[in-house]
Amino acid sequence: MNKTFIIFKREYLTRVKKKSFLLLTILTPLLFGALMFLPAYLATRENKEAHKVAVVDRSTIFLGNLKDSKSTVFEFIPAEKYETVKNDIKNSGYYALLEIPGNILITNKVMAYSHKQISIDVKQHIDNQLEQKLEEQKRAELVARIGVPDLEEQMNKTKTRISVETIKMTDSGTGKKGSTEIAMGVGYAAGFLIYIFVFMYGSMVMRGVLEEKQNRIVEVIISSAKPVQLMMGKILGLAAVGLTQFLIWVMLMSGIFVGAKAMFIDDNTMQQMAQSQTQSLMSVQNNQAMEMFENGDPNEFEKIVEKIEGINFPQIILSFLIYFILGYLLYSSLMAAVASAVDSEEDMNQFMLPITIPLIASIIMLMNVIKNPEGALAIWGSYIPFTSPIIMLVRLPFGVPWWELLISITVLALSAYGAIWIAAKIYRTGILMYGKKPTWKELGKWLRYRN
Amino acid sequence: MEFFKAENINKNFSGFQALTDVTISIEKGQVFGLLGPNGAGKTTLIRIINQITAPDTGRVFIEGRPLRASDIYNIGYLPEERGLYKKMKVGEQALYLARLKGLDRHTALKRLKYWFKRFEIQDWWDKKLMELSKGMQQKIQFICTILHEPKLLIFDEPFSGFDPINTQILKEEILNLREKGATIIFSTHNMSSVEEICDHIALIHKSKKILDGNIFDVKNQYKPNIFDVVYKGNFTDIPRVLGNAYEIITHNENDRVNEMTIKHLNGANNSDLLMKIAPSVEIVSFNERIPSMNEVFINVVENHA
Incomplete structure (x- = not known):
């Protein structure tokens, strides 16, 4: 059997079989739900003492x-x-x-x-x-001075409130009800989720590599398998763990959504809950979202459901998977390379910083992108491979032309391939080097080693 | 029959010369001692044999043909710096490493059962590695090294971390493997174990091979030509009969025993000395000093500065 696959299997099974994995996978969405619900709940129970x-x-x-x-x-x-x-x-x-x-x-x-x-x-x-x-x-005073008797009422009548119903036109010409707020919420959630996933699983790769190096098991394994097989087995194994987790979440979420839709539609009391949840979900810029509910239309919840359904979830989930895998490959291979080159966590953190900066930068960019998903920052951010996994995901719910998506994915895929190639070269030298902390220059030198 | 050969191996790590023109040749069924001070280049040579790194120049042969990638199945390597996954269960771990060495699950399980029984450690199977003592972990690692029944075994300091009893068990197992036809490269700093189990040694110092040969030949080559003689009778004639070719280093007489130590200055044969002193005194014991491997090692390395 292929060595990479044997290694992949070990990495995958040892993690998925852990009780803590199952527990965390199921508890995290609940925890997130609680985290969203709790502030809304607390807000209604603020100290009543005036x-x-x-x-x-x-x-x-x-x-x-x-x-x-x-x-x-x-x-x-x-x-x-x-x-x-x-x-x-x-x-x-x-x-x-x-x-x-x-x-x-x-x-x-x-x-x-x-x-x-x-x-x-x-x-x-x-x-x-x-x-x-x-x-x-x-x-x-003014009214009294001018002397028009019902001026006050006339003035009040000029106050107007507009509600903009957004309809996204598909290429075939049919309209779909959209909601800017919900698109923002979904974009924000997807971008952030990618960030967390890439970060979480990237650091798992890193810790795994360092563990193997510190345990000294690495020499035993690479006398049986090539270093690149060990590295790829680990990276892919952990990617599979991440995907497993994600799929469980998607199933849980759609279960909850379908369940909620069946149970609560037309139920007026549920509006309150929907309102408080949506409020916190869209705490980014939630004023308009709140207004939507304030007028107390009994069918608001239904409308929300309709709008949520208006978002192209299959496309978003598919893109999420693609961007997660590619972004993860890009970052985790670089992290693996860094972990292979050092002996201790402290040294690792020093080398980690330059790698994580673009990841953190994309989170900072996220806020601006969400406000202006067609702006220059958004466009460039969704092409540059180090930021595209997050930024493109944020843009997606607003609608992105297919060719932009294609360019972005291609650039990202090529970069991930390049990162793996570089990482493999550093890795095979790094994992056998003990005792001294390498410099960036030395890492560059390792790239040129024949073996 | 020559089983393994590394020919004119050179390896340089960006300016640091790890191996210079090293050639070693190992007969089938031999226990070959690879000796040398720390940092001499032994581990690099072993890594080249394991195809972990490639030599800059030079070639490696196994059974008369160049080494190829699939030969990792023919080699079992116990590295000096060893370790296993601490949180993984012992059995699972052994099985994993066996699969990496190309064994199918069924064979691997069968052989693992055999070895666990042989070492009487069946009840460790479901324990996590970190629950075991260091010596116990080494035993597991030893099993993992030999499980795929490789033709060439490489042990780097196999006895470190073992108590004397387990060291003995392990020595017997190593010799046992040789009986079954395995060829063994044995790298260690423990010279007494070299004398016990090696047939042939090569000594690497500062990237070069400076000594190579059968263990008896090597010891003979470095013998100091000193003899310890215990005798009865009168010493007075001895200096005269020995003449210029010998030097008397020490001479002690007391009521119970008379002893002397004689150095042969130009290395003539032993019977020459015996014939010279036998007529003058009665010889109780006659002993030529043969150096231990430890002495050879120190002697060779120090004189090669």
């Missing part, structure tokens, strides 16, 4: 007119008590002291004193209330 804010209103515009919110309760106090409260806010029983000066209409400025830094909720509420009241007052 902060009391003492207000000294020297302008007398607001007296008794400030509305309380969940987080903030206003309490007007006479100006005489101003000094006492200000001097000892900590023990006054007030969270903050708000001083509205007499000339607020001119300065547009108020002071808020507090012992602790005022929370953003409270500050925003004060802002909103004061602005609203001032605007109302100014407008009322």
Whole structure:
């Protein structure tokens, strides 16, 4: 039997047979779900205790007119008590002291004193209330001066809210309902998943190689198999572990999706949950997404399902697999080469940095790409092999022409091939070198060794 | 019959000369001692034989034909720096290494059962390697080396980490393998084990082979021509009968025993000395000093600076 396959089998089976693998594979999606759901859940259960804010209103515009919110309760106090409260806010029983000066209409400025830094909720509420009241007052004055009786109502009627329904046209001319928000969410999730997979399995390769070197088993094995067979067996074996994990996840996810669709469609109470989940899922830029739900259309959940179904999942999953495999081959072979050249984890980390920089850079680029998936950064990022696995995945849900995909995949495949070729050369020399930390120059020299 | 030959091997690692024009030849069924100080080039030579690295120039033959890739199935190698997967179960691991050496699962299992029984270690099969002591791990590794019944076995410091009892067991197994027809390359710094099991040695020093030969010939070549004689009778005549060809190094007489040590200065034969002293004294014992391999090793390496 082929040696690479024997090695592949060992790498695959020893990992997949571990209980921890099964446990992690099943628990991770649940954990992720929890991680998404939890902030939304906690947000609804924020501490109900409102902060009391003492207000000294020297302008007398607001007296008794400030509305309380969940987080903030206003309490007007006479100006005489101003000094006492200000001097000892900590023990006054007030969270903050708000001083509205007499000339607020001119300065547009108020002071808020507090012992602790005022929370953003409270500050925003004060802002909103004061602005609203001032605007109302100014407008009322204006209306009175101009003398058109129902001007106020007329003005209000000019307020408009537009909802943009996005339809993606396929080449055959049929339209598909799309959702920018959902495309963003899917792109973000796919790009991030690739990042995690490449990183996770790449470092597994790295640790495996280093382990073999430190264990000194490597010499035993390469007297039976060629170094390149050992390296490729390991890299491919771990890729198979990654794919197994991914496929289990896809099955779990589609199971959950189908299950949710069957159970909750038309169920009004589920909207709340769908809303909070989608909110956190799209925490990137979720304002519009939230608005979508706020109007309380009973069929919103159905619409979401429709929109999720509007995304070309088979294409995304297939591309995910291709980009994962190629991106993983590119990175993990370089990582294997580095691990083979060093003796210890510390040395390894030093060599690792230059390799992981493009990977981390793509995550930083991700945010900009998601906002502008047709921009120059996105286009170039999806061609450059070191970033394309992540960036292209982010772009995909927005629709990418097939020829761009083809170029990107070809470039990536060729680069992965080149990386493996280089890695194999460094690896076969590196795994037998002990005792001294090589320099980059020496690694270059190993490339030219005959054997 | 010549089983193995490495001819004019040169190997240079970017400026460092690891082997210079080394030639060794091994007869079938021989235990061939590959000796030399640390860093002399032994491991490089062994790696070339194992096809882990290739020589810059020079050729390697096995059974009269050039070495080829498939010959890894004919070679079993126990490296000095050895190790196995710590977290893998012993049996699984042995099976894996056997499969890499080209054995099919069935044969590998059968032979593994045999060896585990022979070493009385059946109950280690499902243990993880890290649960075993170092000596136990070495035994597993030994089994993995010989399991595919290679024609050429290479042992690099096989006894390190073994207690005397297990060293003895292992020595017997190595000699046993030779009985069955295997040819063995044995690399070690332990000279007493060289004397016990090697037929032939080659000594490599600073990348060059500086000594090669049958173990008895080598020892004879380096004997100091010194004789220890215990005698009865009168010493007075001895210096005169020996004359210029001999030097008396020590001479001791007490109530129980008389001894002397004589060095033969120009290496004439032993009976010459006997004939010269026999008429003057009664010889109780007569012993020529033969150097141990340890002494030969030190002597050769130090005089070759």
